[in-house]
Amino acid sequence: xxxxxxxxxxxxxxxxxxxxxxxxxxxxxxxxxxxxxxxxxxxxxxxxxxxxxxxxxxxxxxxxxxxxxxxxxxxxxxxxxxxxxxxxxxxxxxxxxxxxxxxxxxxxxxxxxxxxxxxxxxxxxxxxxxxxxxxxxxxxxxxxxxxxxxxxxxxxxxxxxxxxxxxxxxxxxxxxxxxxxxxxxxxxxxxxxxxxxxxx
Amino acid sequence: xxxxxxxxxxxxxxxxxxxxxxxxxxxxxxxxxxxxxxxxxxxxxxxxxxxxxxxxxxxxxxxxxxxxxxxxxxxxxxxxxxxxxxxxxxxxxxxxxxxxxxxxxxxxxxxxxxxxxxxxxxxxxxxxxxxxxxxxxxxxxxxxxxxxxxxxxxxxxxxxxxxxxxxxxxxxxxxxxxxxxxxxxxxxxxxxxxxxxxxxxxxxxxxxxxxxxxxxxxxxxxxxxxxxxxxxxxxxxxxxxxxxxxxxxxxxxxxxxxxxxxxxxxxxxxxxxxxxxxxxxxxxxxxxxxxxxxxxxxxxxxxxxxxxxxxxxxxxxxxxxxxxxxxxxxxxxxxxxxxxxxxxxxxxxxxxxxxxxxxxxxxxxxxxxxxxxxxxxxxxxxxxxxxxxxxxxxxxxxxxxxxxxxxxxxxxxxxxxxxxxxxxxxxxxxxxxxxxxxxxxxxxxxxxxxxxxxxxxxxxxxxxxxxxxxxxxxxxxxxxxxxxxxxxxxxxxxxxxxxxxxxxxxxxxxxxxxxxxxxxxxxxxxxxxxxxxxxxxxxxxxxxxxxxxxxxxxxxxxxxxxxxxxx
Numbered sequence: 001x002x003x004x005x006x007x008x009x010x011x012x013x014x015x016x017x018x019x020x021x022x023x024x025x026x027x028x029x030x031x032x033x034x035x036x037x038x039x040x041x042x043x044x045x046x047x048x049x050x051x052x053x054x055x056x057x058x059x060x061x062x063x064x065x066x067x068x069x070x071x072x073x074x075x076x077x078x079x080x081x082x083x084x085x086x087x088x089x090x091x092x093x094x095x096x097x098x099x100x101x102x103x104x105x106x107x108x109x110x111x112x113x114x115x116x117x118x119x120x121x122x123x124x125x126x127x128x129x130x131x132x133x134x135x136x137x138x139x140x141x142x143x144x145x146x147x148x149x150x151x152x153x154x155x156x157x158x159x160x161x162x163x164x165x166x167x168x169x170x171x172x173x174x175x176x177x178x179x180x181x182x183x184x185x186x187x188x189x190x191x192x193x194x195x196x197x198x199x200x
Numbered sequence: 201x202x203x204x205x206x207x208x209x210x211x212x213x214x215x216x217x218x219x220x221x222x223x224x225x226x227x228x229x230x231x232x233x234x235x236x237x238x239x240x241x242x243x244x245x246x247x248x249x250x251x252x253x254x255x256x257x258x259x260x261x262x263x264x265x266x267x268x269x270x271x272x273x274x275x276x277x278x279x280x281x282x283x284x285x286x287x288x289x290x291x292x293x294x295x296x297x298x299x300x301x302x303x304x305x306x307x308x309x310x311x312x313x314x315x316x317x318x319x320x321x322x323x324x325x326x327x328x329x330x331x332x333x334x335x336x337x338x339x340x341x342x343x344x345x346x347x348x349x350x351x352x353x354x355x356x357x358x359x360x361x362x363x364x365x366x367x368x369x370x371x372x373x374x375x376x377x378x379x380x381x382x383x384x385x386x387x388x389x390x391x392x393x394x395x396x397x398x399x400x401x402x403x404x405x406x407x408x409x410x411x412x413x414x415x416x417x418x419x420x421x422x423x424x425x426x427x428x429x430x431x432x433x434x435x436x437x438x439x440x441x442x443x444x445x446x447x448x449x450x451x452x453x454x455x456x457x458x459x460x461x462x463x464x465x466x467x468x469x470x471x472x473x474x475x476x477x478x479x480x481x482x483x484x485x486x487x488x489x490x491x492x493x494x495x496x497x498x499x500x501x502x503x504x505x506x507x508x509x510x511x512x513x514x515x516x517x518x519x520x521x522x523x524x525x526x527x528x529x530x531x532x533x534x535x536x537x538x539x540x541x542x543x544x545x546x547x548x549x550x551x552x553x554x555x556x557x558x559x560x561x562x563x564x565x566x567x568x569x570x571x572x573x574x575x576x577x578x579x580x581x582x583x584x585x586x587x588x589x590x591x592x593x594x595x596x597x598x599x600x601x602x603x604x605x606x607x608x609x610x611x612x613x614x615x616x617x618x619x620x621x622x623x624x625x626x627x628x629x630x631x632x633x634x635x636x637x638x639x640x641x642x643x644x645x646x647x648x649x650x651x652x653x654x655x656x657x658x659x660x661x662x663x664x665x666x667x668x669x670x671x672x673x674x675x676x677x678x679x680x681x682x683x684x685x686x687x688x689x690x691x692x693x694x695x696x697x698x699x700x701x702x703x704x705x706x707x708x709x710x711x712x713x714x715x716x717x718x719x720x721x722x723x724x725x726x727x728x729x730x731x732x733x734x735x736x737x738x739x740x741x742x743x744x745x746x747x748x749x750x751x752x753x754x755x756x757x758x759x760x761x762x763x764x765x766x767x
Contacts, residue, residue: 003254004265004268004269004272005272006253006254007253007254007255007269007371008269008272008273008275008276009276010252010253010254011249011253011255011273011371011374011375012273012276012277012280012343013276014249014252014253015249015339015342015343015374015375015378016280016335016339016343018245018378018379018383019338019339019341019342019343019378019383019429020334020335020336020338020339020342021334021335023338023383023386023387023425024334024338024422024425024426025334027387027390027391027400027422027424027425028400028401028402028422028425030391031390031391031394031400031424032400032401034391034394034395035391035394035395038394038395038396038397038398038399038400039394039399039400039401039424040399040401040403040406040420041399041401041406041418041420041448042397042399042451043406043408043418049409050406050407050408050409051408051409051410051411052408052410052411052416052418053406053408053418053448054397055397055447055448055451056416056418056447056448057447058408058410058411058412058414058416059410059412059414060411060412061412062412065411065412069528089416090416090417091416091417091418091419092325092326092405092417092418092419093323093325093326093419093441094323094325094419094440094441094442094445094446095323095441095442095553095675096442096445096524096525096553096555096556096675097524097525097553097556097676098525098553098555098556098649098650098674098675098676099524099555099556099649099650099676100555100556100557100559100562100650100654100657100674100676100757101510101511101512101522101556101557101558101559101654101757101761102510102512102559102650102652102653102654102757102760102761102765102766102767103650103651103654103766103767104651104766104767106512106524106556107512107766110512110513110516110518110524111516114516114517114518125517125519126516126517126518127520128513128518128519128520128521128523129520129523129528131516131518132522132523132524132525132526133524133525134445134525134526134527134528135442135445135525135526135527135535135550135551135552135553135556136440136442136445136446136447136527137442138442138446138447139447139527139528139529140447141527141528141529142528143520143528146528176204176453177452177453177454177457180204180207180208180211181208181453181454181456181457181534182452182453182454182456182529182530182531182534183453183528183529183530183531183534185528185529189411192411193411196411
């Protein structure tokens with residue numbers, strides 16, 4: 001048995017060096033060369049400043065922008081670090097509400113959101129993704145229905161014809177991969193950037 | 201449920217099955233010590249490792265030595281992770297300036313990773329330095345996976361050998377598995393993931409100014425290299441807190457699909473390694489069929505439950521299924537499928553928050569883990585777990601007809617059945633025992649995020665996941681407390697090692713037996729009768745063990761939900 005101690009130390013250290021250092025560092029170098037944009041986080045720059053990542057949702061509150069899904073991320077309270085405060089789309093953290101199907105807190109929250117949206121657009125059924133929090137709290141997408149639902153509000157805030165805004169949404173619908181995998185969706189940041197462009 | 205949803209599910213199954221034979225053939229070559237097409241590059245590295253490590257690759261080990269070597273290897277692995285977490289503030293590759301991790305959390309995480317559980321009481325991007333992620337977590341993702349596979353191969357050798365004292369050499373099995381199987385696949389896989397949008401950088405977190413002018417700090421890091429092995433090795437510990445739901449840890453529908461395949465690939469192929477090594481591939485397919493029946497039943501139930509949504513959503517006129525805690529790019533079907541896969545295998549990565557699943561949709565992942573994660577299972581662990589149930593099923597069948605049971609040429613006798621029962625009973629002892637303790641301790645109850653039966657399910661899920669070395673969670677539970685850090689760590693430890701040691705004892709006793717040719721009285725173990733028998737034994741043993749606990753949690757919650765009760 002004692003003869004197993006030497007490999008227990010040395011094989012472990014060597015395999016750690018290979019899998020824990022050589023492998024990730026080599027992959028960082030290779031990936032950074034072949035796919036530099038993705039490797040750094042698919043960042044979007046505008047006028048030389050980073051405005052976000054194509055893959056990470058960000059918070060939109062103004063009427064003139066399409067809004068993403070509710071985000072349940074929290075952050076430590078700056079006033080008291082033992083407590084947390086709501087920090088939607090905080091991309092230095094991530095997570096969902098973790099509220100279950102019989103949670104009163106969840107039911108109340110959804111009900112409130114549904115009423116708000118109904119007031120905004122009474123003629124269309126409320127799409128479910130606009131009133132449920134995502135798993136990561138950083139969901140960059142909404143469903144096509146979720147985007148179309150917001151068209152009247154955005155068009156009004158920007159003084160644009162609704163058809164024009166609707167057309168923009170339709171152009172931004174991403175299909176299923178190979179017509180099969182995944183779901184139809186609209187990247188909120190990309191749509192809002194295009195919207196700013198169109199309003200110029 | 202939609203047609204396109206079911207097509208995705210069936211396509212997934214077809215690809216996993218198609219990979220079984222080629223991967224099974226390749227791994228059989230690797231573990232038989234044969235030359236493979238990777239040998240010209242890897243053989244020199246391998247021999248250097250043996251020379252420095254003082255390993256004689258021709259010298260095989262008795263089961264006891266094999267087990268001791270495995271345990272020693274884990275002591276070292278534990279120390280590396282614990283040390284890195286405690287000292288990370290002083291070490292390089294820490295651009296976000298993460299401080300030292302608390303002792304109890306470091307202890308929990310170190311146990312979690314050496315047991316292939318990867319329970320996340322830590323929040324990756326808010327707690328760990330890049331060095332800890334790489335040299336601590338990524339490295340142990342490789343080695344705990346390689347260990348699981350090595351142990352499964354050792355048990356297979358127990359069945360396939362005749363009258364031998366040894367079951368292989370642990371160092372050789374682990375080294376060959378890491379170098380020839382895991383590393384080459386991960387290199388290609390990492391590049392694929394980066395192509396799909398996963399970051400792979402040592403640079404600091406990015407400061408962005410959003411369109412509305414707010415500040416957004418975006419966590420990045422060497423993500424892809426870790427995620428590759430996290431999925432392939434069924435580890436499941438996330439780089440980010442939200443795990444595979446985080447857009448950086450699972451950017452597209454395609455990355456999601458490939459991640460799901462990689463969870464099952466090795467575990468499913470090991471059934472073929474088993475078949476090849478015992479000399480009849482159909483033995484392997486029969487085992488895979490047992491797994492397939494249980495898997496598809498689980499998928500159907502969870503998909504149905506999630507697509508139906510909850511009564512809260514229905515009462516507000518919301519349609520489209522239960523989207524709380526799910527990502528738009530995955531939707532209902534890919535989230536449901538992922539949840540069943542990750543708990544059938546002992547992966548534990550999540551692309552949706554299981555805590556927000558419907559009662560029935562979330563019960564299937566729980567059942568998958570309580571059955572011992574034998575539906576494909578963790579790499580290696582799934583196969584040896586399944587073989588324990590096979591031994592029991594054969595034993596039960598033998599009792600029915602009054603003959604000494606045999607399996608692939610080996611007589612199954614008292615010692616094997618005792619070891620199988622020991623390994624199987626350890627699991628409910630831990631998860632039911634600790635759940636019972638937690639629900640009477642006020643401080644432990646305070647950790648629940650949801651009230652009512654759902655809170656109970658959170659606790660039951662935590663201990664089940666830890667004991668089963670899964671690592672997924674009903675994540676609302678605040679697990680990073682002294683009580684949960686220690687009790688969950690003990691569950692992970694017992695669930696892993698108290699299962700492994702009996703399995704190795706069984707491997708040793710089987711290897712020592714003579715192989716006997718099948719006779720007219722031998723139960724054929726390749727047909728549907730056998731498949732049905734094993735499925736039955738799994739469900740009966742499982743059902744008797746944990747049904748009462750499920751009745752207190754998800755079942756009563758489902759009834760409450762239908763009565764529109766809220767807590």
